[in-house]
Amino acid sequence: MLNLSSPHFLKFIILAWLGLVISGLVYFQVSQLKSFDSDRILLQDGWFLSFKKQLGLNTQIHEASLVLVIEQNCGCAKQAKAHITALKRFADEKGFNIIEHPYSAELHHVIPATPAAVIIDKNGEFVYAGPLSKGLACSQGSGFVETAMTNLVAGFNSKLLVADTKGCYCKNRV
Numbered sequence: 001m002l003n004l005s006s007p008h009f010l011k012f013i014i015l016a017w018l019g020l021v022i023s024g025l026v027y028f029q030v031s032q033l034k035s036f037d038s039d040r041i042l043l044q045d046g047w048f049l050s051f052k053k054q055l056g057l058n059t060q061i062h063e064a065s066l067v068l069v070i071e072q073n074c075g076c077a078k079q080a081k082a083h084i085t086a087l088k089r090f091a092d093e094k095g096f097n098i099i100e101h102p103y104s105a106e107l108h109h110v111i112p113a114t115p116a117a118v119i120i121d122k123n124g125e126f127v128y129a130g131p132l133s134k135g136l137a138c139s140q141g142s143g144f145v146e147t148a149m150t151n152l153v154a155g156f157n158s159k160l161l162v163a164d165t166k167g168c169y170c171k172n173r174v
C-alpha cells in the first residue's frame with residue numbers, strides 16, 4: 001500500500017511538480033519564438049530598392065547609415081531596449097548615420113517583422129537587412145548588426161541578408 005507520508009513519496013511529488021513547472025516555462029518560452037521572415041519578403045526581387053523608395057532614401061547617401069525600424073507597442077522592442085540603446089551607441093562610435101523609423105502599415109511590404117535593421121553604405125548600397133539579433137530576448141550577445149557594421153568599417157561589405165532566423169519578433173500587420 002502507498003504511504004502518503006513517506007519521504008520518498010514527498011520527494012516524488014516535489015520532483016514531479018518541479019518537472020511540470022520547468023516544462024511549462026520551456027513551452028511558453030519556445031512558443032514566443034517567431035520566424036523573422038516566414039513570408040520571404042526580404043528575398044523578393046527589388047526588395048532593397050522598394051525599401052529605400054518607401055523610406056525616401058533614394059537620394060544620394062554620403063555616409064553609411066543604420067536604419068532601425070521599431071514598432072513601439074511591440075513587446076519584443078521593449079525587451080530589446082537595452083540592445084537598441086547599445087546598438088545606437090555602437091553605430092555612432094563607428095561613424096554611422098542613425099535613422100530611426102517607426103513601423104507603419106505602409107512598411108508591411110518591405111519589413112516582415114520588428115525590431116529590424118537595415119544598413120546602407122555611403123554609396124547607397126545594401127549591406128545588411130534583418131533582425132537586430134536572434135533568440136528569445138533578442139539580446140546583445142546574438143547581434144548580427146554589430147558584425148555587419150564592423151565588417152563595413154573594416155572595408156568589407158558582407159551583403160548579409162538574415163531572413164531565416166527565429167527570435168522575439170512582432171510580425172507586422174497589414
